[in-house]
Amino acid sequence: MIELRDVAHRYAGQAPGSHTFSGVDLAIARNSFVAIVGRSGCGKSTLLNLLAGLDRPCAGRVSIAGREVDGPAAGVSLMFQQPNLLPWADVLDNILFPLKIAGEDLGAGRDYALRLLALCEMEDYAAHTPQQLSGGMQQRVALCRALVSRPAVLLMDEPFGALDALTRELMGEELQRLREREPQTVVMVTHSIEEAVLLADRVVVMAPSPGRVREVVEVGLPRPRDLARAESREIAQTLRRIIFERPVEAATPVARALEASHG
Amino acid sequence: MASPRLAASLAPLLSILGVIVVWEACVRLFSVDSFLLPAPTAIAAAMRESADTLWDNTLFTLRTLAAGFLLSVCVALPLAILIAASRWLAAAVYPLLVIIQSIPKVALAPILIVAMGTSEAPRVAITFLVAFFPLVIATATGLLQTPADLLRLARSLRASRLQQLLLIQLPYAVPYIFSGLKVSATLSVIGVVVAEFVAADHGLGYLMTSAMAFFNTPLAYAAMTVLSLISIAAFHGIGLLQQLLFPWSLSQAQAGQ
Numbered sequence: 001m002i003e004l005r006d007v008a009h010r011y012a013g014q015a016p017g018s019h020t021f022s023g024v025d026l027a028i029a030r031n032s033f034v035a036i037v038g039r040s041g042c043g044k045s046t047l048l049n050l051l052a053g054l055d056r057p058c059a060g061r062v063s064i065a066g067r068e069v070d071g072p073a074a075g076v077s078l079m080f081q082q083p084n085l086l087p088w089a090d091v092l093d094n095i096l097f098p099l100k101i102a103g104e105d106l107g108a109g110r111d112y113a114l115r116l117l118a119l120c121e122m123e124d125y126a127a128h129t130p131q132q133l134s135g136g137m138q139q140r141v142a143l144c145r146a147l148v149s150r151p152a153v154l155l156m157d158e159p160f161g162a163l164d165a166l167t168r169e170l171m172g173e174e175l176q177r178l179r180e181r182e183p184q185t186v187v188m189v190t191h192s193i194e195e196a197v198l199l200a201d202r203v204v205v206m207a208p209s210p211g212r213v214r215e216v217v218e219v220g221l222p223r224p225r226d227l228a229r230a231e232s233r234e235i236a237q238t239l240r241r242i243i244f245e246r247p248v249e250a251a252t253p254v255a256r257a258l259e260a261s262h263g
Numbered sequence: 264m265a266s267p268r269l270a271a272s273l274a275p276l277l278s279i280l281g282v283i284v285v286w287e288a289c290v291r292l293f294s295v296d297s298f299l300l301p302a303p304t305a306i307a308a309a310m311r312e313s314a315d316t317l318w319d320n321t322l323f324t325l326r327t328l329a330a331g332f333l334l335s336v337c338v339a340l341p342l343a344i345l346i347a348a349s350r351w352l353a354a355a356v357y358p359l360l361v362i363i364q365s366i367p368k369v370a371l372a373p374i375l376i377v378a379m380g381t382s383e384a385p386r387v388a389i390t391f392l393v394a395f396f397p398l399v400i401a402t403a404t405g406l407l408q409t410p411a412d413l414l415r416l417a418r419s420l421r422a423s424r425l426q427q428l429l430l431i432q433l434p435y436a437v438p439y440i441f442s443g444l445k446v447s448a449t450l451s452v453i454g455v456v457v458a459e460f461v462a463a464d465h466g467l468g469y470l471m472t473s474a475m476a477f478f479n480t481p482l483a484y485a486a487m488t489v490l491s492l493i494s495i496a497a498f499h500g501i502g503l504l505q506q507l508l509f510p511w512s513l514s515q516a517q518a519g520q
C-alpha cells in the first residue's frame with residue numbers, strides 16, 4: 001500500500017506560502033494500477049519524485065508498505081519519459097544495470113532479462129547498442145530495465161510520452177502482458193487520457209494553482225479494454241470534463257474516501 | 264566520377280601535395296638560397312643524409328614527450344574528477360589552473376632549469392605544464408555534462424557516489440577525455456620542443472637550434488618535419504585508440520551531445 005497523508009511540496013526559491021501542491025491525501029492499494037493526469041504544472045511528476053524518494057515533502061507523510069519514504073528505496077523502480085539508456089552498454093547490459101548497481105547476481109538476472117526481452121519481442125536485440133534501436137524499442141528496453149529487479153512498485157513518469165500513437169498503444173499492451181505475469185503496483189503519470197483509461201484501475205486527476213488532487217475516478221472496465229467501446233469513451237469524456245471544464249473551486253478530493261470504499 | 268567520401272578523404276592529401284609542389288616550384292623558380300628556405304627535395308635529402316642523427320634525437324624527444332604527457336594524464340584526470348565532485352574544490356582550484364595556464368611556458372623554462380637542474384626533470388615539467396590544462400578542462404566538462412536524467416536514474420537505483428562516477432559519469436565523459444587527450448598530445452610536442460630549445464644536449468628541439476647555428480636549414484626543417492609527424496601520429500593514434508576501445512563514443516560525439 002502506498003499512502004500520502006496531507007502531503008505538501010515546495011521547491012527552493014518558490015514564493016513564501018506557495019506550494020507545488022498541498023493537502024494531497026492518496027492511498028494506492030497493492031498491485032493496483034493508478035494513473036495520474038492533470039494539466040501542466042499541477043505537480044504530477046513532483047508527486048512521483050516524492051514516491052521515488054528523489055525529493056522530500058515539506059509537510060505530510062509519504063509511505064510505501066508502511067515505511068516512510070526518505071530516499072530511493074529497494075523494490076521501487078522508476079521509468080522516465082526518455083529511455084535514458086547507457087550508450088556505451090548493449091541492450092542486455094542496460095537491462096542488467098540496476099542489478100549491477102545493487103551488486104546482485106547477474107547470472108540469474110541475465111536469464112530473467114532475456115525473458116523480459118522475449119516478452120517484449122526483442123530477444124534478437126540483446127547484443128544491439130541503443131543507437132541501433134528505434135525510440136519505441138529503446139523505451140521497451142527501459143521498461144525491461146525497470147522490471148528486471150522485480151520491483152513491488154513501478155513508478156512511470158510519462159513513459160510513452162515521446163512515442164507515436166501506435167507505439168504507445170503497443171507499449172501499453174506490453175506493460176499489461178508483463179504485469180499479468182508479475183503483478184506490481186504501478187503509478188503512472190501521463191498526459192494521455194486514453195492511455196489512463198486503457199491501463200489504469202483508477203485515475204487520479206490533479207488540478208493546478210495550487211496543485212492538489214481534484215478527484216479520483218474508478219475505471220472499473222474489464223480487460224482487455226477497447227477505446228472504441230461506449231463505456232471507455234464515457235470515462236474518457238468524464239476525465240476530460242473534470243480536467244478542463246469543472247471549476248477549480250467545486251472540486252473535492254475524494255481519494256481517501258474512495259480508497260476506503262474499495263479496501 | 265569519384266564518390267563524395269573518396270573525394271573528402273583525398274582532399275587533404277591533394278592539398279598537402281599541392282603546397283609541396285608550389286613550394287618546390289617557387290624555390291627553384293626564384294633561386295631561393297637553401298639556408299633561407301630549403302626546397303622540399305633538399306629537406307628530404309637532409310633527412311636521408313642525417314637519418315641516424317634524426318633517429319637518435321627523435322628517441323630522446325619521444326622519451327621526454329611520453330613522460331610529460333603521461334604525467335599530465337596522471338595529474339589531469341584525478342584533478343578533473345575532484346573538480347567535478349566538489350563545487351568548493353572547483354572554486355578553489357580553477358583560479359590556480361588559470362594562473363598556471365596564463366604563464367608563458369617559454370618564460371618559465373629557464374626558471375625551471377635553474378630550480379631543477381639540467382636533467383630530464385625540467386623538460387618533463389615544462390611538457391607537463393603545457394599539456395595538462397586542456398585535459399583537465401575537457402575531462403571536468405565531460406563529467407559535469409552528464410545528463411541530469413542519467414544521474415536521476417542512478418540516484419533512483421541507490422547508486423553510491425563512486426558508482427555514479429565509475430558507471431555513469433566517467434563513461435559519459437569518454438568523448439570529452441579523448442578530445443582533451445588529442446589536444447594535450449599535440450601541445451606536449453610543443454612543450455618538449457620549448458624545453459629542448461632552452462636546456463638539452465639532445466632531442467629534435469636541440470637539433471633544430473644547433474642546425475640553425477650552423478645555417479644547416481634543411482636539417483632544421485627535417486627535424487621540424489619529424490616533430491610534425493610525431494604530433495600527427497599522436498593525434499591520430501589517440502583517435503584510433505578511442506575507435507578501438509570506445510567505438511560508441513564516436514557516435515555520441517557526432518550526435519553533438
